[in-house]
Amino acid sequence: MLLHLLAVGDVVAQGGLDCLHRHLRRLKKEHDVHFTVVNGENAAGLGLLPQHAEELFDAGADVITLGNHTWGKRQIADYLEDNPYILRPANFAPNLPGRGFGLYEGPQGLRLGVLNLMGRFQLDANLDSPFRRADEILAGEGAQADLLFVDFHAEATSEKGAMAWYLDGRVQAVWGTHTHVPTADAQILPQGTGFITDLGMTGPARSILGVKPENSVARFLGQLPRRYEAADGPNRLGAVLFTIDTQTKRCCQVTRTDLTD
Amino acid sequence: MLLHLLAVGDVVAQGGLDCLHRHLRRLKKEHDVHFTVVNGENAAGLGLLPQHAEELFDAGADVITLGNHTWGKRQIADYLEDNPYILRPANFAPNLPGRGFGLYEGPQGLRLGVLNLMGRFQLDANLDSPFRRADEILAGEGAQADLLFVDFHAEATSEKGAMAWYLDGRVQAVWGTHTHVPTADAQILPQGTGFITDLGMTGPARSILGVKPENSVARFLGQLPRRYEAADGPNRLGAVLFTIDTQTKRCCQVTRTDLTD
Amino acid sequence: MLLHLLAVGDVVAQGGLDCLHRHLRRLKKEHDVHFTVVNGENAAGLGLLPQHAEELFDAGADVITLGNHTWGKRQIADYLEDNPYILRPANFAPNLPGRGFGLYEGPQGLRLGVLNLMGRFQLDANLDSPFRRADEILAGEGAQADLLFVDFHAEATSEKGAMAWYLDGRVQAVWGTHTHVPTADAQILPQGTGFITDLGMTGPARSILGVKPENSVARFLGQLPRRYEAADGPNRLGAVLFTIDTQTKRCCQVTRTDLTD
Amino acid sequence: MLLHLLAVGDVVAQGGLDCLHRHLRRLKKEHDVHFTVVNGENAAGLGLLPQHAEELFDAGADVITLGNHTWGKRQIADYLEDNPYILRPANFAPNLPGRGFGLYEGPQGLRLGVLNLMGRFQLDANLDSPFRRADEILAGEGAQADLLFVDFHAEATSEKGAMAWYLDGRVQAVWGTHTHVPTADAQILPQGTGFITDLGMTGPARSILGVKPENSVARFLGQLPRRYEAADGPNRLGAVLFTIDTQTKRCCQVTRTDLTD
Ligand SMILES: [Fe+2]
């Protein structure tokens, strides 16, 4: 069969959550989506609370992934322990709350593995190697998965590309998150892995990465620091559809399916 | 009239130069392009030599812009002084060779101003503010231009967005270069400036930012450093077309026009 | 005459403030100090409030300098406008509250100029060049000073050294702050400027830069982020004495005068 | 017995090598030194060749440690494999040439373990955790050592302090290298580990970290990049003496023993 996986980029603030509610069900129906992974690290701006996670699931997410803002709201820690459908980067220190890999039930009894990893370059030097951590998980829990999908939350385009090529042929899809800007480089690597550098975000369209333009500009002008403030106005949803042939275990199509309110 | 401006992303090594030669003339004809700006900072891998600049002009570039690899080949310094059709970032130190802004003749006697700027965040802290430098140039030489175009060579999506919003309504087009990954966020800002975060590169398609995949992966695995080596195989051309209404001085369309061999 | 200038490193939290109260008067008397400059950016941990500034003056500071934590407590903004004896980095954006240079009365009617600058490398790329800003101030307000002293708040030892050599012969003393670790490189440069890379801090001796050791270690182990928490126990005072010959305008001695409770 | 360990900071270029030759033997005799560890990562400017390593041993080094410039001269790789008296950071990728820990014979049959580690913060994000690597080595090969010494080659004062506190009571001495500026914070931590943040360098005294002042200044002024060039003039030797009680396995004294030509 052809499995349709939808990956949705960082949902930003209430605007992003509402946008997801308005559009995700329809988008899933339209593309006959079997499984949906949503990055939720900005649902509360910086981080997310359990209530935001619930909103993401209500809107249609099967699994939530996170990133560098995982601990922006510390109250999420217990929720990460209790709920197996939310992941934080697997290359955090070994004893941190939550998990970075999950096995989920897909269509036709397929076991779907989702892995959340985070880059280190220009982002966080105090992490374990996302490359070696990927190796460990693929050789361990990941071995039980029929298909494997990776959200690599990272800053540098080079590190993201390196991860995709490193995992080429070992997983079915690798997408990047974190920069909040959608990329136009959807591609299928030589060994069959579908890849795109960044999904982009789901949130205020008239903004700089979700933030009020004047606040972001002020920072680069060296003005007094301002509080994080989400922009208002219409929202956009950043999403990418991966079509995977479950026989050959190759990705055969990667398509942007962005929407604007 | 509707002016068609084509902006082409970082041309990487001989593969990128050849790709440009093969496709640029046709692409310009097809879209009725009036003016073409090409980023050439990687024509020699890291930097470019006068001969590479000549190849870029031969292929159809009207103006060449550069970035953080400007001085990768020091022999370019005199050429930058002598040739007004090649720009390096305008926010380099005041006494460096070359210029960062140029006024060029467009269709119907229109004076076209091209500005090359470079970001500081996670790239180079020893530069002047690209924001204040833009202000100075727009108030000075730039005031003679009928239309203004900006290549903002920068790393962070936030700094790139901030520049576009900062210049919204004061220039007709802002595009980002440097990450070598094309973005899918072509947009027209409220005051009429066309913007896209990154053009992407022009070079080896089966590569990580133009570099051989195994070399780039090795770096992130912490392996011994390797020399810069361009990948081989087919090439892709990363380009964006800005359509500008010369009456209203607003950009009315921003479209990716990427090609692959 | 020989003028004795005392420079005191970043005062950290209440422990540092109390330590300064206990020791500064005596230290000044012992070394016959004519003028005292104290870095206060950490008096409230990250930033300082007007009341902390008052405590620093009460303890014996003639002038307070700041750094990257200037705006940690936003309430300081008005105080910076009103009180000419507190400086923040002069290479902040031009319109920010406060000033970065001050002229003060010294012994025998000498006009003492104090300049606070901040480095950009690995610290804050959105600042003006501290080098060019120094040039401007020395050519402007600074020209009225008989003697000039510079607190260069910066991270990298290379940028600090570069500033000292750049200003050699144009100012009498340059000291670094920010790393919270005292350096043992007190020196007099060829043209007579006294220089030391870092004063070190004034605060908890049993700490990592003033912070509780377990909190700082946890960060590098990739543990959950913790709130800023000052360490307790005895305190140390990091200070350097510059002896300046007011005839030749050369620094003739640079000596550490650290104390521990 | 009281064991005297001498640690010498990054030897820079021929000037530093010559300085070491002139002074090290005498310094060792004067302080009755039993064991000498010298950081050699800059013996050839950026990196070192086998001949430089031989010069360092000839001058009196028992063990050479390295840092981020280890691979500056690739020809050192085989030498690192063959010679057990030269170490490179132990938290490099597992398969790289050379080793990061060695067991050496000390006075009275004492087995001395030397560990070379490298920091990640603002230096190199593609390394394994130096903290966890230290744990592994102390639990493995390191368990055979009677006394343990650590050269932590790192940029940030915070990461260096964190390592020292992390290892407090488990090793006898931790010193930092890399910033090329000697620190004045020699201390004994609560559980008996001797610590200093940076040894400083061994090389040209009239320089910025060993580099010609005008070259280093030029970089921060944003001038054209210049080749690495060692400064000339007199040299200084940056060294710290750790006195260790071999009964209690506590460090009882940490003293700077710097020299200038
Ligand atoms: Fe993120």
Ligand SMILES: [Fe+2]
């Ligand atoms: Fe995000």
Ligand SMILES: [Fe+2]
């Ligand atoms: Fe670039």
Ligand SMILES: [Fe+2]
């Ligand atoms: Fe480039």
Ligand SMILES: [Fe+2]
């Ligand atoms: Fe600071």
Ligand SMILES: [Fe+2]
């Ligand atoms: Fe500080």
Ligand SMILES: [Fe+2]
């Ligand atoms: Fe180093």
Ligand SMILES: [Fe+2]
């Ligand atoms: Fe070094």
